[in-house]
Amino acid sequence: MNFNDYKIKNDPQTAAYKALEKAKAVQGKLNAVVSYVDPQARLDELKEIEPNGKMHGIPIVLKDNVNTKGILTTAGSRILGNYIAQYDATIVEKLNAAGAVLIAKSSLDEFGMGGTNLSAATGPVYNPYDLSRMSGGSSGGSAVLVASGVVPFAIGSDTGDSVRKPASFNGVVGFKPTYGRISRYGIIPYASSLDHVAFFTRNVADAATSLEVLAGRDDRDMTSLDLPVEPYRDRLNADLAGKKIGILTNVLDAIHDPEILSMFNGLIAKLKERGAEIVEIEMNQDLLSAILPTYYIIANAEATANHSNLDGLRFGVQKDGDDVDEVMTNSRTAGFGKLIRKRFVIGSYALFVENQDKLFRKAQKVRRLIVEDLKKALSEVDGLIAPAAANVAPKLNDTSLDQLSSTYLIAENFMVMGNFSGCPSITVPLGYKDGLPVGVNLTCNLYDEQTTLDLALAIEQATGLSDQIKEVA
């Protein structure tokens, strides 16, 4: 069911309570919800306004790192386990103005720092296609609530590939527009220069509509783009004639699963049939292999500073101590998970004055080089395409993948280029392997969300995979 079906088939009241009911029904299996939100006040407000909002009456879910005034907002961490947000994020205001109805806040890796959703304070989120597998992260809760048919739209955030990767694992659309296209004001950060507001839908047309709702300049976010919001949905055009798509060969070379490769090649053949010109693009292999370490340094350095506000003094869970310093230390020690503390140590280490040249500043330089190489590749094509993951969602306890292999370094992490560069990037369903979904990723030029959505729509039509739902109840 897409947005229009929702509007036609349900009044907002029914839609919201059906979604809430379903969220509760699947919670025992998926563990995707951090808190349910009583939609009645919002529904009463909706009765007072014209039903012409772009998301009027659409039940939605927000990742729990989105500030919602008066509602528990934990960012998946113990230290914010009692935190009631004091204000609404800009996107919450925009979603409200469009008529959306919030029904739940979803689980995430602690502060969005992870790709598995295993580090959430509320425990792992399970994949609706196979409950013994992970949802992926960090926006795992949002991904599975869209995939399992609870809501047709959920907000996530994408710092490495935290929306685009779980989209692949759960057979839904995950879209991260250009950096600055959607305001970050009110999103509890991970790493400011890499954080993007992104979202899940079940089809490309809904993604286009959603972008119209969420995009736009916000004076509260100085990195927000001062560009007009375009009618992406009305302009959607799946015609591939004259379109040039580049296959990222480095990624394909790093994928060894024949089924994934054959699905991908099948798609490429269909895109050619539809008139697209397909070229092979090879990026600098050394630079691509450096993506993950570069990301680790920059993201964790920014994160360690970004989370220094969490000291238990003004908000959050406070632990006792003999003096103020001890209160801060005790609150932070008890409040953060082990993985987060490890990342803070790495980030701090990279920022030590004696290490900055060889770590932090070097990482910034490598980031620039990677972005230059990506832009060079994109200058020749309308979009770059590759499978969004080397394989289907891993088992919860699967640690078999060699973290120094190109499969891991490149195939599993190349989408971070979208965060380094800020380029718009979308994952749409590619197909199923043994009943488990796999996605395909498309990255386009900066500010060109229209082409991103157009090509994504063409892919969606080629695969025939839209509005996929995996019932688990």
Add this chain to the structure above:
Amino acid sequence: MKYETVIGIEIHCELKTATKMFSPAPVSFAKHPNSCVNEIDLAHPGTLPSLNKNAVRQAIKACAALNLRIDPLIRFDRKNYYYPDLSKGFQITQQFHPIGSEGFVMIPSSQGEKKVRINRLHMEEDTAKQFHYATETWIDYNRAGTPLVEIVSEPDMRNAEEAVAYVEKLRAILYYLGVSDVKMEEGSLRCDINISLRHEGSGEYGVKTEIKNLNSLNNIKIAIEAEVQRQSALLDSGEGIQQATRRYDDVAKTTVLMRKKEGSVDYKYFPEPNIPPVRLSQSWIQEIIDTLPELPEARYARYLSIGLSEYDAKILTQNKDLSDFYDEVLKFTKHSKIAANWCISEVLAVIDPLLLFTSRNKLTPENLATMINGIQDGIISSKQAKEVFPHMISGEPFAEVVERFGLKQVSDTDGLLVIIEETLDQQPQSVIDFHNGKDRALGFIVGQVMKKTKGQANPALTNKLVFEALQKRKP
């Protein structure tokens, strides 16, 4: 042993802006604790900084007046440290690219005018205020996020007088610019003094200490002198100086150790990712420079040019609010010297200069000017003016006070002559006494005339007319 003192000064100055450096919360002093804060000042999760354009404007004004080179590309960095008064756990500052660099000011010194170089001026945000009690610490976040500039001098000062002159000069300039209210006692201007000694003639610097908590010019002077003495004694005795931060103790009139500096703290500075570099247009910068207000030196020169004494010019210039008031008075009178006298003596004696342009002050510049013109035009005497003035302070117009008390001088020659002749007729003995050389007789007759006119006769005119009339009655 003879040592040369080397002094460098860091000044933190709160900018006068309606809102904070990176948040729309109001900046205000003396409000109820934690009433001028929002989610950004408290560093609630997810908040982002938005640069206050007016703070940048204020910083540019300061840069221009201090001859600093202005960087049109505004960039900010994070200075990371944990402290209860720092809500974000980092301060947003300009470590790598200060808005202003390489400037100077001229200060008076015992060897005449002296140039003090300024290394940099950068923008940053203030911290919250902590209040420590026996078992609790209370924090007021009203100050958190208040726009600041930090101005760092080169180590160009050689004694306490020069240090005081430098701070005085900067205070005056920043106040004239309207950039800050520069109140040391309230902390809107704070000085850290770096001080070291070296053998005279030595080209190298000695080990320095930094003195904090200096809340008046007088304390700066005493603290430096005490610290020079302390360091000299240590050097004389062969002990070295330990690099440290010291605090001035107002009661003991000496500096006390706050913390030793064992290597410097690593603040892990890195560029602030939430504020992209902002390119200022050259025309915007130029417009600010072109519309800079008059600075103290220019005003002093202007006063000399309109005939004020150096003393009056200095007193007025040192007190900008009074001087602004004086300038307003000058719009309504051409008698600049008398107006200056009135402002410096009478106005200053009864009205706090800070209140001159508030609704609590009822004395308008125009009313004062009207009175000064009245004195010069002979409408009232200077003596009468002293009686009139207190009523004008409570807001009564000059003309009304004069009317109400019947103070108007009689300067009508014909009218006075009638009264004088009448008086002389009544006092023949005085006429005789006058011609016998008794000067007192003149004064007596004048007194009688004043009495008859109820004091409204113009004394100088009366004196002249009585003298002439007596001459005519020579027996």
